[in-house]
Amino acid sequence: MSTAIPDLPVLAADDSMLSRKFGREVANYFSGSPLNRVSFLRTDHAFLNAAFAHPSTSFLLLDNYSPLAKDTSTLTYVSKEDIAVLTGLDPFKKTEEEQIKSFNSAITQPIVLFLGLDERKTGFEYREYKGNPYFAVDVTPKGSIEEKAKSVIEAVKAKHGVSFTPGARLLTLNAPEAAIYAQARALLDWNARNPFCGGCGERTMSINAGTKRVCPSTDLAGIPEGGEPKKRADCPTRHGVSNLCFPRTDPTVIMAIVSSDGTKLLLGRGKRYPPGWYSTLAGFLEPGESIEEAVRRETWEESGVHVGRVIIHRQALPNGETINLGNDPELEDAKWYTFDEVREAMGMSTVGFGDAVPEGEQRKLRIPPQTAIANRLMAAVVEGYLGPPPKI
Numbered sequence: 001m002s003t004a005i006p007d008l009p010v011l012a013a014d015d016s017m018l019s020r021k022f023g024r025e026v027a028n029y030f031s032g033s034p035l036n037r038v039s040f041l042r043t044d045h046a047f048l049n050a051a052f053a054h055p056s057t058s059f060l061l062l063d064n065y066s067p068l069a070k071d072t073s074t075l076t077y078v079s080k081e082d083i084a085v086l087t088g089l090d091p092f093k094k095t096e097e098e099q100i101k102s103f104n105s106a107i108t109q110p111i112v113l114f115l116g117l118d119e120r121k122t123g124f125e126y127r128e129y130k131g132n133p134y135f136a137v138d139v140t141p142k143g144s145i146e147e148k149a150k151s152v153i154e155a156v157k158a159k160h161g162v163s164f165t166p167g168a169r170l171l172t173l174n175a176p177e178a179a180i181y182a183q184a185r186a187l188l189d190w191n192a193r194n195p196f197c198g199g200c201g202e203r204t205m206s207i208n209a210g211t212k213r214v215c216p217s218t219d220l221a222g223i224p225e226g227g228e229p230k231k232r233a234d235c236p237t238r239h240g241v242s243n244l245c246f247p248r249t250d251p252t253v254i255m256a257i258v259s260s261d262g263t264k265l266l267l268g269r270g271k272r273y274p275p276g277w278y279s280t281l282a283g284f285l286e287p288g289e290s291i292e293e294a295v296r297r298e299t300w301e302e303s304g305v306h307v308g309r310v311i312i313h314r315q316a317l318p319n320g321e322t323i324n325l326g327n328d329p330e331l332e333d334a335k336w337y338t339f340d341e342v343r344e345a346m347g348m349s350t351v352g353f354g355d356a357v358p359e360g361e362q363r364k365l366r367i368p369p370q371t372a373i374a375n376r377l378m379a380a381v382v383e384g385y386l387g388p389p390p391k392i
Contacts, residue, residue: 014308014309014317014318015318016260016308016309016317016318017260017261017262019308019309029171029175029178030178030179030181030182030288031179031182031288031289031290031292031293032175032176032179032290032293033116033176033179033180033183033288033289033293034118034120034176034179034180035115035116035117035118035131035134035180035183036116036117036118036119036129036131037115037116037286037297038116038117038129039211039286039297039301039328040301040327040328040329041114041126041129042114042208042209042211042212043096043208045092045093045094045095045096047126048092048114048209049090049092049093050124050126051114051117051124051126051133051135052080052090052091052092052112052133052135053080053089053090054123054124054132054133055079055123056121056123056124056132056133057079057080057124057132057133057134057135058077058078058118058132058133058134058135059077059078059079059080059082059083059134059135059136059137060075060077060115060134060135060136060137060180060181060184061078061083061136061137061139061152061153061156061164062136062137062138062139062140062164062184062185062188063139063140063141063149063153063164064140064164065185065188065189066164066165066166066167067164067165067170067181067184067185068156068160068162068163068164068165069162069163069164069165069173070162071165072165072170072172072173073172073173073174074173074174074177075173075177075180075181076160076162077134078156078160082152082155082156082159083137083139083152085148085151085152086110086137086139086145086148086149086151086152087110087112087137091112092112092209096207096208099205099207100205100207100214100216100217101216101218101229102220103205103216103218103219103220103229104219104220104221105202105203105219105221106144106221106222107144107221108142108143108144108145109145109205109206110137110138110139110145110149111137111138111187111188111191111206111210112135112136112137112138112209112210113135113136113137113183113184113187113188113209113210113211114133114134114135114209114210114211115134115135115136115180115183115184116131116133116134117129117130117131117132117133117134118131118132118133118134119131134180136183136184136187136188136210138188138191138192139152139153141153179288180288181288182287182288183286183287183288183289184288185288186287186288187210187211187287188210190287191206191210191213194213197215197235197237198237199215199235199236199237200215200232200233200234200235200236200237202215202219202232202233202235203219204216212245213245214237214238214245215232215235215237215238216232217231217232217235217238218230218231218232219232251284251285251291252282252283252284252285253282253283253284253285253291253294253295253298254280254281254282254373254374254377255280255281255282255295255298255299255307255377256280256374256377256378256380256381257280257281257299257303257305257307258381259321259336260308260317260318260320260321263338263339264336264337264338264339265280265336265337265339265342265378265381265382266280266281266299266303266305266321266323266334266335266336267279267280267281267334267335267336267337267342267365267367268280268281268302268303268331268333268334269331269332269333269334269335270330270331270332271330271331271332273332274366275366276364276365276366277366277367277368278333278334278335278337278365278366278367279367279368279372279374280374280377280378281298281299281302281303281331281334282298282374283297283298283301283302284298291310292310295307295310296310300327301327301328302325302327302328302330302331302334303323303324303325303331303334304322304323304324304325304326304327305320305321305322305323305324305334306320306321307320308320321336323335323336337365339381339382341365342365342367342378342381342382343382344365345364345365345366345367346367346375346378346379346382348364348366
């Protein structure tokens with residue numbers, strides 16, 4: 001008999017206008033993760049090393065995508081000592097640059113994913129970020145780690161009295177852990193399906209704590225210890241924006257963030273924008289994350305603003321509107337603009353991304369043209385979506 005799934009998580013109660021009108025928000029199954037992904041820390045090897053080694057850290061193991069679980073509703077987490085024979089005690093000791101330079105395509109490396117911080121618990125601290133870390137580790141026996149992986153699997157099953165639960169979707173997991181599992185499975189599956197470079201056909205390696213793959217320029221395979229690595233042929237993925245490096249299944253979100261009193265729009269300025277240009281915020285939706293969660297996470301990471309109830313358009317939380325650009329370095333600036341200021345910008349002559357701004361208008365707010373989704377989002381807000389529906 002299957003275990004009943006607990007009620008799906010709901011967004012914390014808030015007193016914004018949209019919540020008063022539409023009620024509290026419910027997260028979808030496989031989303032609503034309790035973890036803060038702090039994705040901007042995935043390249044910080046000092047953070048990753050400290051998080052991996054901390055005694056409060058939880059590790060989720062997956063064997064051929066089947067998670068270690070107590071039963072069909074509850075996952076089981078292990079400690080770093082349980083997996084040390086496979087991963088070592090400090091897999092993030094080297095910087096990503098050092099990892100790439102020491103790449104050896106003949107050696108199989110277990111994928112170790114950083115999933116995020118559980119901020120409900122405060123055993124671990126790094127700068128201003130607090131919460132118990134979570135990782136996922138692929139223990140599938142394969143390649144040069146086959147025997148070590150088998151030993152880890154048998155040891156954790158015997159020690160904890162648990163097993164790996166098969167199933168493509170595991171629809172009986174409790175909702176928060178279903179979201180954690182979805183994130184881990186999606187990224188492990190992507191890593192497994194992209195062992196070779198689409199640009200040159202050579203083997204790739206996983207970096208960014210399991211969320212990016214690169215095609216190294218050198219390889220130590222077949223080189224005696226201490227010898228110089230052999231150079232690989234040039235590869236297009238090492239130039240410009242790579243279509244291989246990141247999971248390309250991620251849809252994007254673009255959002256018009258409205259202040260809690262319904263009078264202002266949050267607009268951000270990218271580092272490469274023309275003078276005076278500001279636009280709505282946007283970002284990638286990650287595996288195991290709902291559209292609503294992506295809106296809240298990207299808005300907070302880029303601007304520090306907390307978003308509450310999410311419908312077709314998004315509204316900031318009361319007391320959560322303070323802008324903070326110190327998390328994700330993507331934006332150069334972000335500001336709240338009144339609806340009147342946005343309307344005035346819409347009435348000005350259009351300036352394309354690479355066009356010069358007319359003399360005397362450099363200090364005025366400029367926004368993307370009508371062909372941009374960002375412009376249409378702003379128009380939807382300032383032209384009255386907050387008011388009563390138009391008469392037909």
